[in-house]
Amino acid sequence: MNENIIREFSDIQDELLAKVKLENTIQKEEIQSIAGVDLAYWDKDGKAYGTCCIVVVDYRTQEVIEKVYSYGEITVPYIPGFLAFRELPLIIEAVQKLTKLPDLYMFDGNGYLHYRHMGIATHASFFLNKPTIGVAKSYLKIKDTDFIMPENEEGCYTDIVIDNEVYGRTLRTTKNVKPIFVSCGNWIDLDTSTDIVLNCINKESRLPVPVRLADLETHKVRKQLSK
Known part of the structure; x- marks a missing residue:
């Protein structure tokens, strides 16, 4: 059963990967709002259940504009490398509840930094039709390649290079705090992704505000729904 699913999912990812463009379709100065996306x-x-929470913030002030969530039973099995297929239905349902679409989506998870360059931020972009960025709290080790720890200064980073290709970036957003792992989702380049993430950092967390708020929201909603 899983072998057939994996073959089907792999074919879909290969088809989408051919359409990925790691170049900017929007300029930083044009961005007004960013949505943070997370699932729990x-x-x-x-039975397995899940919730997707989306928190839209003003890019300049970081103030919350809107919060929405979706939830439901999860019917797609967990298969490493194919998490997007499990998460997409809830993401799409939550996005449909937004009163105004954001200029960019920032995911609590990976994008191009993925075994097949198809982390949730990249995969979901084709259904959202907006630029996307992946921001992960922990490192997804690919082909036994470790990341190089950046210098202990805010804004320092090291690129994650696998087989001579840049998959993502290890970024120090706060001094004396563990780094995060930034990767392009789609329709944006890595330098711009890094700048946007750093512009969304405040003193409360090493995570950018949209992702941190979405993460907090999923904990709250999951607690309510799982009772």
Whole structure:
């Protein structure tokens, strides 16, 4: 069963990968709003459930513009490398609840930094039709390649290079705090992604504000729904 699913999912990812463009379709000065996207899961009565929370913030002030969430039973099995297929239905449902679409989506997860360059931020872009960025709290190790720790200064980074290709970036957003892992989703380049992430950092967290707020929201909603 899983072999057939993996073959089907792989074919879809290969088809989408051919359309990925790691170049800017929007200028930083044009960005007015950014949506942070995160998901959380829980089990109940032998079934898996999930919620997707989206928090849209003003890019300049970081003030919250809108919050929405979706939830439901998860029917796609967990298969490493193919998480997007499990998460997409809830993401699309949550996006449909937004009263105004943001200029860019920032995911709590990876984009191009993925075994097949198809992390959730990249995969979801084709359904959102907006530039996307992946921001991960922990490192996804690919082909036994470790990341190089950046210098201990805010804004320092090292590129994650695998087989002579840049997959993403290890970024120090706050001094004396663990780095995060930034990668392009789609329709944006890595330098611009890095700048946008750094512009969304405040003193409360190493994570950019949209992702941090979405993460907090998923914990809150999951707690409410799983009771």
